[in-house]
Amino acid sequence: MSEQTHMINKDREMKLDQVQNVIQRMDAEQKEDILESFDAFKQYLSRRLSLGESLGLNEEQLSEVAQKVADILATKEEPRNREEKLLQELWNVADPDEKDTLARILVRFVKN
Template identity: 60%
Template sequence: MSNSVETNHSAKVEGAINSMSEEKKEDILSSFEGFKSYLGNKVSKGEKLGMNEEQLAKTAQKVADYLAKHEEPRNREENLLHELWKVGDKEQQHHLAHMLVRLVQ
């Protein structure tokens, strides 16, 4: 992705999350299984739109960046992911995003 396309994509991802109701966020984030299910549905939709694993991982990375900055972990699994995200550099975070995509495929 070019820098301007990536910036636009980041804005779309953040806009979609920001427009989500607090109740919907709570439903998704209250359990790790709920989070995996939500992410799995989004990955499936992305695949149907022709996104490859790299594009899916970049999107997952944008979501994880947002969650790390704006949402508190609501369970042990999310806390572990949050802590790993905080200590990782950008490359490690990108690898973790790939693993999350694979986890829910």
Template identity: 50%
Template sequence: MSEEMNQVNQKIQDLTPEEKDAILENFNEFKSYLNDQLEKGKKLGLSDEFLAKGAKFVADHLAKNEEPRNREQKLLQEMWKVADEDAKKHIAYVLVKMVQSE
């Protein structure tokens, strides 16, 4: 795992249960949180490709460790389950673009 992905993983692990609940309870909150993190990454000079890799890493973590809390998360989880690795990369890239466009 690259140093950057280790940092993403650490950021996930550092969230308190209350912070995680606040982010995951509402899809708009999730998108807002993701957008904030992407903005921080862009300020550090990270490419869209790297940001999409980070989003894929987070999505993998969520799919393995969290139950969907709303219909949008359920849809993403169902798509993630049937997607191959290439499709997951595309889904992550689209998710990045979606939150950046808002």
């Protein structure tokens, strides 16, 4: 691996870690507010994607962030509404390529 590729990967990992740290610092009340309704969840994800963009993340990196959020929600949170339940069920049966596709779709969905 070239030095430039190594530096790009290191920078990408640092940016992804910054976004993940924001998610992990969230308290229970904030999580409940976000997961209370699907619209609140979409608004939250949209704000997080904007944060990622402001940190210089590209579309692929934003999808990686969306995958991390989806993994956390699928394993640690109970769905609060039918839309979240559907997303969780789709996520749980998807293979890694399908999860990548779902994350990319979700990113585009909340951007529009």
